[in-house]
Amino acid sequence: MTSSSQHFHFLIYSIITLHLLSTFSFSAVTHLPPEVGRQLLKDARSPAFYRWMIDIRRKLHEYPELGFEEYNTSELIRDELDKLGVEYTWPVAETGVVATIGSGEQPFFALRADMDALPIQEEVDWDHRSKIDGKMHACGHDAHVTMLLGAAKLLQARRQELKGTVKLVFQPGEEGFSGAYHMLQHTALENIEAAFALHVMPLYPVGAVASRPGPVLAxxxxxxxxxxxxxxxxxxxxxxxxxxxxxxxxxxxxxxxxxxxxxxxxxxxxxxxxxxxxxxxxxxxxxxxxxxxxxxxxxxxxxxxxxxxxxxxxxxxxxxxxxxxxxxFKEEIPMPYPVTENDEGMYQHTKEVAEILLGEPNVQLSPIVMGSEDFSFFTQRMPAAIFWIGTRNETHVPENLHSPNFVIDEEAFPIGAAFHAAVAISYLDSHSDVANARDEL
Incomplete structure (x- = not known):
């Protein structure tokens, strides 16, 4: 066989192998030993860890900032990452932060939290209500940041064991500014293979999560x-x-x-x-x-x-x-937001992690919601999934998102932090062999 023929056959073999590896990578079995899930939850629920998360969330809630104005929010995030010894890139899309934990090698997996507030006057009477007139975290983005920082702490403690790299994406401007689109233009998010996000939802009780494969948001x-x-x-x-x-x-x-x-x-x-x-x-x-x-x-x-x-x-x-x-029609932002569509493989992977972490009865199938999310720009770019995390407390009537009376049960935060970390750890474990095989070709 001539050298050119050998080269041609090698190329064909490589293409077929890459295709098979890619197909396998989306359907790999979830690698999350139950004891790892239990330990993540235990760590996140420890009194000191829980108190730390609550303090962060309440600081964020008291000083909400609108899209692409999240300067103090970004500073708080960076301060906490500095304390944890986590490296990060900043600024990304004006005020965004992208932190990196792990080996620095493939596979790269992203966890995302949005961080902007809404132009709403808070009407909830509590000690940590918004101190900024006309602005409120009425969509739970303060909780999203808190849970992702909690995941950062859990992952940083296990950084030597990670079989790849986790990117923690603290994103500005979700509320009508397409912040995710602008974040994805930055080199800090190159080569991301898959992504996951959580969104608080008062329709579900604390301890439950929900989502669905395919279209989930409009x-x-x-x-x-x-x-x-x-x-x-x-x-x-x-x-x-x-x-x-x-x-x-x-x-x-x-x-x-x-x-x-x-x-x-x-x-x-x-x-x-x-x-x-x-x-x-x-x-x-x-x-x-x-x-x-x-x-x-x-x-x-x-x-x-x-x-x-x-x-x-x-x-x-x-x-x-x-x-x-x-x-x-605000096309320069850019608008509209695409359909948020959960990748079948990522949804199944994340669902299995949730069942290990919380038990099958607490993982529900959600209906399609006519709300929208700029996480849809992630779902367009790569296999990705978004899940609702329950924040309802039976002691009060739950108000829906974007309400001036919106409240969150903070008991959900350890669950969110552990869920983030568990999804990332299990994804890297499931896909590290595929990434290594790809690098060898």
């Missing part, structure tokens, strides 16, 4: 519309072109997209107007009015159709009132 976009008219005295509306009236007609007409123009069974759809503003005096018709909202679907095709309908409704209703309209 594709979503944002829109703002400015409707321009002609201002004037409220006593003489016929001399004006009223943008408030036009905006009101737009809000009502937009609801028909869902109620009358889409199949409620086959095409789950949401169009919500979340803000409307215009004018500064009771007796003055203003020059303009503004509305803003969100639109959601479970497919890119469905979202594009809704987007086109929103544009048509806004422009037509404005024209009917002799006004004009300018619409911004």
């Amino acid at each position: 594709v979503s976009g944002l829109f703002n519309a400015t409707i321009k008219g002609v201002g004037g005295h409220a006593a003489a509306p016929h001399l004006s072109k009223d943008p408030i009236l036009a905006a009101s007609m737009v809000v009502v007409a937009l609801q028909h997209i869902v109620s009358r123009q889409t199949d409620p069974v086959l095409e789950p759809t949401v169009v919500t107007v979340g803000q409307i503003s215009g004018g500064h005096a009771d007796n003055v018709i203003p020059e303009s009015a503004k509305i803003g909202g969100t639109y959601r679907s479970l497919s890119n095709e469905g979202l594009n159709d809704i987007k086109a309908r929103i544009k048509r409704v806004v422009e037509t209703q404005a024209e009917a009132q002799q006004c004009t309209a300018e619409i911004d």
Whole structure:
């Protein structure tokens, strides 16, 4: 056989082998000895560890920061990583932090926590309520950071045993700023093979987790519309072109997209107007009015159709009132967020880890939720999975995410820290042989 023929056959062999290894890597058996899971939970539930996590979370909760403004949050994270002796890259996407624990070699596995707050005035009466007017951790991102720092502590104590490298991604700007997209452009997240994230959920009790394979969260976009008219005295509306009236007609007409123009069974759809503003005096018709909202679907095709309908409704209703309209779909952010779709293999892997850690009855199948997550940019790029972690406490009525009365049972934090660490450890154990074989080819 000639050398060129040998080279050709070697290439074919390598391609086939890589394909088989890749296929195997997504379906490898979960390697998490039960005693390892028990020890991770025990360590995270120790009084000193638990107190440390609670203190971190409450500091974060008292001083919430909005997307790409998380400077103090980032500083707190870096201080804690310094104390743990964990190396990190900063800044990533303005305020983000990417920490590294392990061998520095493949496989690389990412754990992600978002860290921004919402422009909501907290109404919960407790000692650690937000000290910043108009800002609140109403989606639990303070808890996400806390649990990931807890995982950092657990993993750092076992760093010599890790069969690869864990990247801990502390991400800014999830709430409408596509922070995950911007983080993924950085070299600190090159060569990541798979990723995992947790999100708090008050619908489930403490001690339970939930998710599903395939689509789990909707594709979503944002829109703002400015409707321009002609201002004037409220006593003489016929001399004006009223943008408030036009905006009101737009809000009502937009609801028909869902109620009358889409199949409620086959095409789950949401169009919500979340803000409307215009004018500064009771007796003055203003020059303009503004509305803003969100639109959601479970497919890119469905979202594009809704987007086109929103544009048509806004422009037509404005024209009917002799006004004009300018619409911004925030594509430069970039928006929309894609569908968050759990990889089948990663979902199964993580589910098995959860069953070992918490017991099968505490691992539930969640419904598809019409909320959205920019973790979807991770699920587009690599095999990834996101799970809900229960934070409900039966002593109070659970408020949903984004509520000014949103509360979290902090007993969930040790579970989240151990779950993060266990998923990472078991993934590296399951995939280290595949990574080594790949490197040898």
